[in-house]
Amino acid sequence: MLTATTLSEQLEAQRDDRLRVLIAGAGVAGVTLASFLRTRGLHPVLIERMPRMEHPGYMLALMPTVDPVLKDIGVHDEYLARSAPLTRYAFRSHRGRTLRTDDLGALLSLHGDYQGIERGVLLEVLTAHGCPVTFDTTITTIGDDVGFSSRERAAFDLVVAADGIHSRTRDLLEVGEVSTVDTGWAGWVTWSDALGDDPALGEELWGDGLFLGVYPVKDRIGIFLGGPVADLRIGPSALAARVRKAAPEIGPRLGAALDAVTADPDTYLWPLTDVRAQRWIDARRHAVLLGDAASGFLPTAGIGAGMAMESAWMLGRMLAHADRTSLSAVLAEWEHVQKPRVESAQSNSRMLAKLMFRRGRAVAWLRETAMRVMTVKAVLGPIIRLIAEQPDPDAAAESAISAR
Template identity: 35%
Template structure:
């Protein structure tokens, strides 16, 4: 029996690395996926609808569970991540007037699973982009047509150019325009809370606790990241539109007791912010994530309400699972590799999405009576119950 040469020995592995992949969307999911593919030695290209000048110009706050942090460790980006974020130690639920209703320690996460950290989306995107380099991203570009032929995906870009890929990964967000090219309207569905609100930033260096203020027809959240706090003020969309931002802020300020200075400062900052980002609270679920050699990833597949703070972590975890399955796939069997990825990840992601919806129903109530009952009941909601839900998400 003859001996294999070095080239023959490594030939199957090289074939697996020789996939030509297009990623649509340079958000958390797409950039995480790109970084993981780069480590595998795969050939990839990213297209992003924003221009280079507008890319990553603003953002909101993220709570990144160890589920996402572990992926950054895998990418050797943990040092940059820790430098640009802070560890969260507590989660507090307050009443509408500012008084504390229930506090939970988050140290069970930090001790058992890894650091639970607050980071700005802008900072996370910068870390992921710097690691792969802007040269891999084609800005100001969208996809106008997708055709599939045998094991190839033929793509027509917005500039009229045409190219073919072994795999196309659609990661352009909850309102994915690319998804519409292959998926019909009845194949994905939005879930709307009919709530929304504004986001602003408050300069602060001394907070390591998430603070939420649950009212009747109002919600205020303070979410620390490094050197500042993300402020979110929300309520039912119809009420917000009726009151306007200034009117709604003043209404909430009247309810907050004077001694809660940080809340009043946050509301003042929000009111003085020019054109604050408005965030509508809805999510989306796609029935089938795969169409041939095209796969949905992150919010394009299953988007999240921000209530449970797991969306970014889950997107990064899904990217890691996808690339892991692709690392064992050759060009002729990409479809099978995608099916294994879906079998591995879909139920896990949808379960976490259900948890975020359930929490949203607790948080977003309009009736004073129901809010009072909820505020009383939440005092008996134990750390074990909280830990159970978060542990399920982390452990899948």
């Protein structure tokens, strides 16, 4: 679990580490890196700008890229126990009828597990062996040392900005252009206990200016109901009623999902935007971007959180080979290996967004015609290749050090 700890206590614990690492952001990427480094005998300082962990959470689909990450941290069994298999995927027409159902389990089983999990539960799993964090703290300056909002100062060998898509730490770094894709869509997230007859089934309805998805997690399903931002002003209940009218064939499971949206007084609104930094490393400040701060994903391919965890694991495994003299070379090789992988997956998510987040009856008909013949394997082909070609971080680190 995350344990609230003062900054001075964290700094004292780190005093004799061979690499002094500061991680800004206790989200999925930051916690993954912090937990991994602690298994290697380091004491990374972890800070979080929120005064407490009160993120409302959402559902994550994690592909097999995360299996080696969780095994190295020693929490893979707990992860499987607290997540749910996502083995089948159904695509529904704009009228709500199921057009096709694909076997995701058979597609991905060769590579490992494909699981649904709540974000908050994932953070608990990642910190099962304990993880100190200093809340309500941000970085204010980065130079020869780091200044904090608490007015304390300390020197580090590496600063990791893992504080999300709207990273404040990134604004202090020289990482080139930071571009974004704004789909103009957003959606509400909530939960339902109505698992239906097939609890391992994920379903999506791509409508005319509407999107409804349900995704399994442990003992319940996560629900996303969205549309163009301008259309969301009517509120979740009214949008749910619009879906019922537009898609009368949704069936009891999706009907229960809409009931849950209507009944929830505190749904979480998720804007569908992403971000991409031109560079991940600011060598002058000995700092790197990680996770959403480097490449924040649209949720369309279900790969963003997994790639953030993989990037953190790659970085941690490579840092295990580094000392202060080889650190720059190791970081450069990490960016060289990992950045193209992440951006390839991000581009796939952007491509799917162009297909999914559209409006117009004619567009809906054309899309459904294409989806009748387009397999999930074809759509996710680039992602599956990334899974199959996961790089060896130890070999990458050794190559970087020997090439210095």
